[in-house]
Structures are given as C-alpha cells and as structure tokens.
Amino acid sequence: MIGLVAVDGPGRPLAEELHARWPESSHVHRASRGNCSQPPDVLHFALHRYRSVVAVAPLPAVVSLLTGGLVTLPRGTALLCLDPQRRWVIPMAGGDAAEALSVEVAAALGVTPVPTGHAPVPGHPPGPGHLRRAAESGTPEDAPVLRITDREDPGHGDVLVLPRTLVVGIGAAGGAGPAEAVRLLEETLEEAGLPRSAVARLATVAGKADHPAVRWAAFCLGGVPVDEHPAQALAGVPVPNPSALVGAAVGTASVAEAAALTSAPGGRLVVAKRKSATVTVAVARAALRGRITLIGLGAAAAGRPAPRLPAELRDASAVVGTPEALDALDVLAAAEALDAADVLATAEAAAGPLRPTTRRIAVDVAAGTTTDGAGAPLDPVGAAAHLAAHGHAVALVALGDGAALAVPPGPYEVHHVSAPPAAHHQGDPA
Template structure:
C-alpha cells in the first residue's frame, strides 16, 4: 500500500488524481492546519504506516519537515516528493528502496518529470557509532576516521552529526481533567518538546492514571503520535512513586498526589524524570526517560568454523553492536559481522590487556548489544555480575563434522537442545 500525503492545500487535487489512478493500492491523507493533523502529524502518520510514501508539497517543505522537526524515515521506506505545480517528482531515499522505480510510475501517471538523483551513501557503509554522546566506552571503532558519525540520541540534532537514530526512550505522563479539551494535551506537549529540545520521534508511550486512557485529550495525543500505546496505572500505585512535585489538591481529588510525573516514572522502570510536570489550564504532562538496557551474550564458538556455529550464536553475532574477546576469537567471527560493528580484541598488544568480561559489561551497561566470544564451548567465560543488561549464554558446538551436527536434536528455536 502506498501512502499519499498532501501537505499543502494546493496539492490536494494532485494527490486525489494519483489516488484515483491507483484506488486499490493507495490511501490518501490530507494535512489540515485547522486541527491536530497538520504537516508534521501527517508525515509522521504516513511514515509510520506505509513502506512507500508520496508527499505532495514543495521540496523545501518536505526537506524542512524531515531535517528540522526530527521526523524519522524508517529504514527501507521509499519516500518521494511531488511538486504541487505538476513539474517534477523526486525520490528522497535510497535507490535500493525502490524509490526511483516508484518515481517513474508516478511520473507516467501524472505527467511530471522524474528527477533521479542516482546512488547515494550506502545504508551499510561503515559509521562511527556514538550512543547518546558517550565517549567513555572502551575499545575503538574499525570505521575510518572520516566515516560519518551515527549518533543515537533522543534530543534535537546537536548540529555536528551526520546520521541520527532516535531510540524510543521517552515516556510522557499525562494528567487530564474532565474539562480538558481534546487538543489541549497535545498543544502542551508540543510546546514542552520545543522548549526542552527532546525529539518527538523518541516518544515510546503515554502513561496516565486508571480510567483516563479513553479521555478524548489522551486519545488525541496518542493519535497525533502515530498511535503510541497508553499505559494506565492505579492511583494507589502512583501514590507510592516518589516525585519532585506532589500536589495535595490532586491527592485529595484523585487518590494520588501526582499523575503526570508518577505515571511517566511508573512506565519507565529504572529510568529518570527528565522534564518535571508542565501545566496548562486543565492538563499536565511530564516526561521520563527509560533506562537504557543492554544485552550481553556469552557465545562459545566451537572451533571457530562458521558451519559449526549454532543458529542462535549466529543471530547474536549479527545483532551485536560490539564483539569482545581475544584476538583469535574476534578474528574467527570477523566475516560474520555487519559493517560498522566494533571489534574489540582484549589482547591485541596495544597498551595494557583488557579484561574481557569487564570490557563487555561496561559496553552493555551503556546500552549496547554485546557479544562476548570465546573459542570452544564458552565455558571459560565467567558469568558477569548483575547490571542494567540482559545476559544470554549461547554454548557453541564442540569440534565435530557438519554431518554429525545435522543429526543433533533441536529445540523449538532451531538450536541444539
């Protein structure tokens, strides 16, 4: 299904014309400046729902929305811009997404000129990762020094990044009264995001007190945020959450001295309140950041031969953002890793040797997915201490022929039992 979005009133006829040509394979949406579904909301909605999106607006409008308002274009999405004056159609995403082919089809239907930009930067090109601006993690990136910086951050672009990823780390707590108008919460939240510099794309969920999820203002906010889920917490549970700004008046009326702050923290266990409650006439919002939880996989590599690795070990290596181990172990899996994954050999002879477990734990504590690898069955890998990460032990197969491996029993996930 193709999403057709008119961001400009003059573009509606053109969007309707393309929809009429493709009635079974397209859906059309018109932004309106008179309600919540304005240009940013329309783009967020379309990019969150469709893998192919055609935006009808001047090129400057589309580029401004994406670059200035932190609109996240999901990987693999084909995004096109059609000039409302019926002059051109421009693909704005990788050729590999099929954007250029779609542009040719749009051009044939509407009689506009396709402006094909040719190959752009490859999405799998090496990058230098930077998670929330941290530079204290051990190890080093194998990407070249002039590789673009990939910054994972839930705030506005600091101005020196090449590539940004907005993780869904923010929880918005909402308090709404019986007289709160449908658009009041969203207006308050938009102002709060603008003042604090937090990225709208990083909002993962909304949270409120039990009975308020169906409040028109809460439902409208969820709709404007492309359908994020809404958590409800009993007033009794919220009353036990420590908050910086309790209210005796609210406590007497609702049964908890805080709704917005307490609900945000309740839906972000282990996290922190990053925006204290902000108030409008009848509504409140507060924002919490969920704790970054890493992943630490202890992977036994068997003999280091690729065809002797269990499928789960391969999956852990390919999902990792960093691989830690001795030089022999890291080199044994180098050919299996995605481009840009950090390879940290703890005994590479450069400086003092690092402790493998300590190095892996440090990275996982910063939110990375880490594979701690060892030749053999992985029994030499010590179980790491508890921390803000999930631990998974993946034993490798002992040295044996591939045909013997094929006869081993498997569990429901396809790994040796």
C-alpha cells in the first residue's frame, strides 16, 4: 500500500486523482492546519505506516517538515514530493524504489519526473514497463536534477536536499572555549565541503556533553543532540589517529574519532581528527543499511493447499529469486486471490503480493546474466546482498522453507520468514 499525503488543501485534488488511478494499492491522508491532523503529524504517521509515501506539496514545504524535528524518515522508506501544480514529481529518499515510483506517478498523472541520479543496478533491469514509461514521459534535457547529498551544493541549477547523515565527534579539554570549538568545527566542515545542516548529532566521551564548548557547538549546529559514550567503550574502537597522551588522561586513546564512529554504527570516517589547542573534532558518515527478508514459499506442489503469502513482500523494493521461485510466487498469489473471503481482501490479493513499483529480479544462475557492478556473476543470494548493501529492502524468495539460504554478513539486516499456513481451497479436505 502506498500512502498519499495531501499536506495542505491545494494538494488534495491531485492526491485524490492519483488514488483513483491506484484504488487498490494506495490510501489518501489529508492534513489540515485547523485541527489535530497537522501536516507534521500526518506525514510522520504515513512515513511510519507505509514503505512508500507520496507527499503532495511544494518541495520547500516537504523539506521544512523533514528538517523541523517533528517528522522522522524511517530507513528504507521511499518518499516522493509531488508538485500540487502538476509540474513534477521528485524522489527524495528510498533509492531505486523511489526512482521507479516517480516514473509510475509521472506516467499516471502526466507530470515530469525529476531524476535523482540513482542509476539502475548493473545487470538488474527495471521491472516491466518502467523503461518504456520513462521514455514516454519525455523528460526535458534541461529538467532540474534533485541531488540528495551531504556535500556542498554543486550548483548548476540543481535542486538540493541535505539529509542529516553526518556525526561530529568532539573532544574538549577543561579550558576549551566555545568560540575555539565552533571555529575549528566550521573550518573542518568547510575544508571537507560538508554543510553544517547535514550534521545529525555530536558525540563525545561521557561527562563532556555539558562542557560549554560542546554545548555551544551543538547550539550553533541547530540544537543537535549530543551523545555521550563511556571511555571504556571508546577505547575499544579502532581509529587511525590514537593518542597515548589522551589515553592516559581520559582512559581512551581517541575521543573525537572513536565517538563519531560509535554514534554512526557501520559508518566510516570522512574527516580524520582535526585539532586546535584544546579541541579535537572528527566527522563520520552514518552507514546506509538495507534489509534482506528470506521468504520460503513452501513446496508449491500440484494438488497441495497453497500457503498464504507473507505480508513482508509488500514492504520490499525488490524481490529476488530464481525464475522458478518467482513463477511460484505468481501461482501462490493467484491462489490467495481465490481464497479471499471478502471484497477488500479479494481486491488486495488480486493486485498481487507486490507494490506496483517493486522490481522483480529473476536470477538464472545457469545463464549467468545477473552481475554486480564489476561484471562478476551473481546467484540469487549474491544479488540480494548486492542490493541490500546499497540500502534496499529486498525479499529473497525460494521454494521450500528457505532454510538452506545463507546470506553473508554485510551492511544490512537479515530476517527469515516462512509462508503462513496453507489455505484450503473449496473442495479440499479439511
């Protein structure tokens, strides 16, 4: 299900029109500034209820909501901004899933999709019809490009959205002054080409969050939160620039670098330790983590009751499996539609277990047609891991219970889901 959020009155007609195009796979939420359904509340609710959300509002309004502290964007959620004046649709978060959904919205409403620079994964063609609809949309060559980056604005007329992906680690000696801390921080960000608005939080050693220099730095960054980490925990974090002198003084050989990495688990340093007389800073970028859900489809043998399909399939931006597994998925979806007991369930089942823009990636191991960016062949597990490592929510489907699937460790979460119990068709023995 796709959430359609009319942030204000002018966006309601377009949200209703898009819902009329996708009546079985979308739901409209209408915000109003005159009652309890305020825009931040409605957008926050939708982002935490659906894996894909289309916000119908001017781009500055959506960016303001996301950066105002009242709305959080869950990892992996696809968010689009649809102009109420029917000019364009912009994918703001969600990678390839958002890119594909923007093409779907453009085809449905006749608006211009604004590309974000998320190219299709090599060897993984988009789902049926996506390339055709992109060509038919007639995107002008001079159309603005939305860049979602924590780097400084590259210019060239692009529309820039700055996600808060950076963590600044900071260490301050007892006599460190607020002005010194902010001066070092600003110089460090400027030299690295990193805007201060991309900083999500500060991180330091336990007992330093109330230091005047740390508090002033947090205030100057817009009131970002300050994480404190015990010295013992920081002492175990590998860093490129440890200091024995600092270790003897505070119990950890690194404060700025270790604290930044600890508050950005799985991330990496983008600026190593910089120091002034009494202050040190370092910058880490948070990791982009995806998700792999292993789904066993059951035996799918002829004459046997079909299991019900897991709801997790609707959350995936891509479904990966062998051609046989994807064919079985279609068979089970058709069987589930026949078993639906009421009109709403029948409509949802008939629409299929996947969202309109979820990519189906059939990996034929024998043919060796699916490869990674370097051209190396991938099996279904490798293809799922490759997508999840780039932040996607991936459903890896397999015949049987899927217990034999072994996913290598990586920057993603792994969940195992078995198909719910079989549903009996009419005429089947109870």
